[in-house]
Each structure stands twice: as structure tokens, then as C-alpha cells.
Ligand SMILES: NC(=O)c1ccc[n+]([C@@H]2O[C@H](COP(=O)([O-])OP(=O)(O)OC[C@H]3O[C@@H](n4cnc5c(N)ncnc54)[C@H](O)[C@@H]3O)[C@@H](O)[C@H]2O)c1
């Protein structure tokens with residue numbers, strides 16, 4: 386039981402297709418006690434039954450990371466209900482639609498600010514506000530995507546945000562290492578979740594990743610969950626500031642092997 390005796394909070398469960406749900410399942414299976422947050426009342430209806438599935442019906446809190454009051458209230462609630470915690474999962478991202486299609490040069494400052502606030506700054510704010518609760522052997526995990534390293538069609542503004550998120554992971558890792566707090570990211574392959582809904586050609590993205598990855602398959606929230614549990618557990622006690630790819634190896638590919646017609 387790699388998470389026995391460990392308590393933590395997972396931000397970013399929207400439904401049972403969420404990557405955060407895969408992480409929660411893997412951590413609960415290894416003995417973790419988990420608190421959950423939800424963005425708004427419409428999502429609360431889905432998150433409460435999920436939390437109940439893990440025996441955490443009394444550990445469910447609202448947290449819109451763009452609302453400092455809710456972040457402060459989260460810290461108070463966790464302090465009251467859990468005392469000290471050993472892990473935080475930040476599985477949150479948002480960019481206005483204009484940031485995920487159309488011409489990149491045309492992106493507005495408003496869209497840019499929203500995407501960076503929700504998808505990047507929120508990791509720093511959550512870490513700062515919850516730091517007093519973190520034990521001196523704790524682990525923070527966030528979720529990134531390859532579109533933050535190389536161009537991926539239409540990922541656009543979210544790519545810029547993920548690049549910033551990955552460097553934020555490393556600067557936080559340096560700053561918090563002295564307090565026994567590790568900070569890592571999982572860079573997951575494309576998965577059909579709510580955040581992927583409405584993305585044009587997402588089915589094509591999935592097929593492309595399946596065809597051009599070494600393992601020739603897409604990844605699942607359970608596979609991301611298992612790697613997330615590893616990074617949240619003591620199994621990764623010497624790992625920090627790391628971007629861990631769970632993408633069937635897609636990120637290592639330069640040029641796919643192609644078979645020209647035999648002469
Ligand atoms: N699905 C993929 O293909 C994929 C691949 C790699 C990385 N990721 C990343 O995984 C993370 C989780 O996304 P997902 O695919 O599980 O989709 P999801 O829609 O299930 O999760 C996204 C979550 O972000 C939350 N959120 C958005 N704005 C928020 C705010 N202001 N305050 C608090 N919460 C807010 C939503 O409520 C939702 O729970 C994101 O960071 C995403 O960038 C997704």
C-alpha cells in the first residue's frame with residue numbers, strides 16, 4: 386500500500402472521465418485519504434458521488450482557483466478536516482475558445498491573461514496557500530501536455546501556458562525542496578475528457594498519436610493515474626522538478642518510419 390497513511394487534495398475532477406479521477410482511483414487503491422474540490426455547483430453534482438465512492442463524502446469543497454476567497458477557504462477547510470496533508474494534485478486548465486483555434490497571432494490579451502491565470506498561476510497560488518498544511522515529506526503533481534514543448538495544431542495559447550507550467554514546476558521544485566516538498570508534472574498523451582470535448586479534429590489527434598507512438602496506442606486515465614500515484618508516493622522520493630511523459634512514447638519521435646514502395 387504505497388499511499389497508506391497519506392492524506393491529500395485533488396483539484397480538477399469534473400467527472401469519471403477526468404484524468405484527476407484516474408489519479409484518485411490509483412491513490413485510493415494504495416490507501417490514500419483524498420479530499421476533492423469542484424469548480425461550481427453544476428460540477429458538484431458529479432463530484433460528490435465520486436468522492437463518496439472513496440469514502441470522502443465529507444471532504445468535498447468548492448474551489449474556483451480564480452477566486453482567492455475560495456482558495457483561502459479551501460485551506461481553512463483542509464486544516465480543520467485533515468490537519469496536515471502529504472499531497473496536492475493540480476489537474477486544472479482553461480483557455481478561452483479563441484485560444485484553441487484560429488490564428489495564433491490574433492490572440493487577445495484578455496484570453497492570454499485568463500489562460501495563464503487559470504492554467505499556470507493557480508499552481509503557484511494553491512501551493513502558497515496550502516504550504517502551511519504540507520508535511521516535510523510531501524508531493525505536488527500537475528498535468529502538462531507536449532503542446533507546451535513543440536507545436537501541436539490548434540493547441541496555441543494552451544501551449545504557451547503549458548510551457549510556463551512546466552517551468553513553474555521546476556522553479557517550485559527548487560524553492561520547495563528545502564521544505565521536503567517535491568513538485569512534478571505528468572505530460573499525458575491526448576485523452577477524450579471533458580476538456581477535450583469540442584476540440585476540432587480531436588479524433589484525428591487520437592488516431593495520429595496511436596499511429597505514431599512507439600506503443601501504437603492511446604493512453605488511459607488509469608495509466609496516467611498509476612504514474613501519478615508513483616509520483617505522489619515515496620517510490621519517487623528522489624524525483625522532483627520532473628516532467629514525466631505518459632504518452633506511449635510519442636514525445637521521443639522525430640520522424641515516423643515510413644515504408645516507401647519497394648523499388
Ligand atoms: N485530456 C487530455 O488530452 C490531456 C492531455 C494532457 C494534459 N491534460 C491536462 O490534464 C488536466 C485535466 O484535464 P482533463 O483532460 O482531465 O479534463 P477535465 O475537464 O476532466 O479536467 C479539467 C478540470 O479543470 C477544472 N477547472 C477549469 N477551470 C477551473 C477553475 N477556474 N478553477 C478550478 N477548476 C477549474 C474543471 O472543472 C475540470 O475539473 C488539465 O491540466 C489538462 O491540460 C489533458
Ligand SMILES: Cc1c(CN(C)C(=O)CCc2cnc3c(c2)CCC(=O)N3)oc2ccccc12
Nearest residue numbers: 478479480481482530538539540575580581584
Ligand atoms: C490534446 C489537446 C487538448 C487536451 N488538452 C491537452 C488540454 O490541455 C485541454 C485544456 C483545455 C483548456 N481550455 C479549454 C478547453 C480545454 C476546452 C474548452 C474551453 O473552452 N477551453 O486540447 C487541445 C486543443 C487543440 C489541440 C490538441 C488538444
